Amino acid sequence: ILNVEQSPQSLHVQEGDSTNFTCSFPSSNFYALHWYRWETAKSPEALFVMTLNGDEKKKGRISATLNTKEGYSYLYIKGSQPEDSATYLCACPIIKAAGNKLTFGGGTRVLVKP
């Protein structure tokens, strides 16, 4: 069983402020860490896939870091905008012989207030 946990469950951010939140996962048998952005009634959208300890990825104002030795990843949003409001999910895959099973955390729901 792979436990992927995210905190906080939700947070409110004032427009223009920066924020970050955490994903923790088992550090043993690590394969990859995914971040997804999910707006209600839309498809979860892949943001980043990270594999190496110390990885940093960036997409616009959103960036992520990875620490595989201690089993955590941070997602940062710089200068939050209302359109950043969404649930951010992290996930780790369990790779089977011919299959790929992503285990998701519960998500961090971000609400950016204008």
Added chain:
Amino acid sequence: DTAVSQTPKYLVTQMGNDKSIKCEQNLGHDTMYWYKQDSKKFLKIMFSYNNKELIINETVPNRFSPKSPDKAHLNLHINSLELGDSAVYFCASSRRGQSTIYFGEGSWLTVV
């Protein structure tokens, strides 16, 4: 163009009915999945098919039966619907050997 599309998006039905949700992907992927958003809002895998072959089958009641007529389609049929089946069901796909999966928009099933 929609990469992973699933229909219907919303479905309200009575207990005991049988219903299907259809899914199609035009990404050329060979692996497809059904995920369910559970009562605690977690996304949990139900099934995975690779080239029409079932490869992951989590602990799901056998009232749920996936069918993959070809590698671009994976449909979910649910028999004898129960109140607890109310959830959002997501179809997804991925390329073999890659862990990133691509989701549809979800199908909101409400059993009354």
